[in-house]
Amino acid sequence: MPTSPAAARGYLHTIDLCVLRFCRETQALEILLNRREAEPFAGHWALPGIVVNGDVEDLTLNDAVERLRNSSKVGMPLAWIEQVGTVGDAFRDPRCWSSSTFYLAIASEAVQLAEHQGFFPLKDVADASIKLPFDHNSLVAAVQERLLSKALYSSLPLMFLGPEFSAPEAVDIFSVVLGRPVLKTSMRQRLLKMTEAGYLQETGRKKSGDGGRPQRTVENLKPASVYLFDRCFLE
Amino acid sequence: MPTSPAAARGYLHTIDLCVLRFCRETQALEILLNRREAEPFAGHWALPGIVVNGDVEDLTLNDAVERLRNSSKVGMPLAWIEQVGTVGDAFRDPRCWSSSTFYLAIASEAVQLAEHQGFFPLKDVADASIKLPFDHNSLVAAVQERLLSKALYSSLPLMFLGPEFSAPEAVDIFSVVLGRPVLKTSMRQRLLKMTEAGYLQETGRKKSGDGGRPQRTVENLKPASVYLFDRCFLE
């Protein structure tokens, strides 16, 4: 028995969000999951998503993304949202032929989570150590792949850090995203470039790190944009 | 009156292909358009596309792409197909709320076109000098943008040239895609890199160009893959 008006029409188109954050305690990336209320897979942890075909109030796909972001499934500000792709086939949803348009999103602020929400290690979800229903594991893997490739030649990982951060914090987040050490001297060059280009500004403030000399901070002047470098980090 | 079973259900999800080719006579990129048979916009030139919701035989979205490629709307081999994005809103189709998942495709072989098909200058379609129905002009613009950005750091433009080509031809296609001159010496370095990486091989053959010294040709050993360079072409 179909459980939604859209499924009754034999087709489902959903949008699904991969909301990532950087956990400073574990120094690892985490992904937001929701405990599903409705069938199928009620009670399982899955990506937050909504159906966009059928009688929805949204005027555009982006409106639907914003509605999902505002809903209790996400319910937090997002520093970045980017469409990654659309998959569709006859098997991924037991109800009917379905497509999913899925997004990479980045949350920089820590917020109180609801009962049905949880952040899980991205690594475990991407490699399916933590199994999700539908094909959500492969969507997460694709999102991780996108994040990694963009980290090579853009400032995207800085989105995890919020509007004010230090060079060592930048080194950390790039190292975590790329899964390998990044030299502070390379990072410094890149931050300098971004400053020259008007993306960053010295604040004059400092924050104390893990003991040792305090860290100077910079302010993100264009928090909604990523800067593109003309070279990649090398292997 | 809705004109398709899917529209009758109040929602349409289509896939649309932007099939590009390089016209050696005009030294410009061209895009494949179809004269629409069905309403809406019957008789207008538009992107080849098919509906994927409703009762389709395809098991996956990729199957649907292949069905479209095989159909009379496209009907030619494609050297490359890449999903670019999905747009959806309440206005783009006069019939109902609709989404389009659209693709960048590259044709390297010249083929005989059907009556209802035509290749048009990409530039004119992307900047809407040639107006297309729906939001197809903006889809084409997004595809052009993707092609341009990938041309900076990948070998993608070589897909236009087919399995055997020369260095001057490579310089040409990159210049056309990027819309600015590319130095043959930079191209040479990149082709060398690709040869070392096992993507290209010297054929020993030559082809005569526009008079002058004949051009040595290379063979594409991995015609289905693009090579990623670790630096961008600079401005």
Next chain:
DNA sequence: GTAATAGTGTCTCTGAGACAATATGAT
């Protein structure tokens, strides 16, 4: 002072841009 980490200086190396110099085939 010492410890611990932040930030700087400098060297090498790769590959793009620029352009001069040489090679090759048609005529």
Next chain:
DNA sequence: ATCATATTGTCTCAGAGACACTATTAC
């Protein structure tokens, strides 16, 4: 030989990798 274009050689320059060195705070 001459012409037209292909191919090679060489130089500069930006930025990544590497690592030593200096600076700044807490104690």
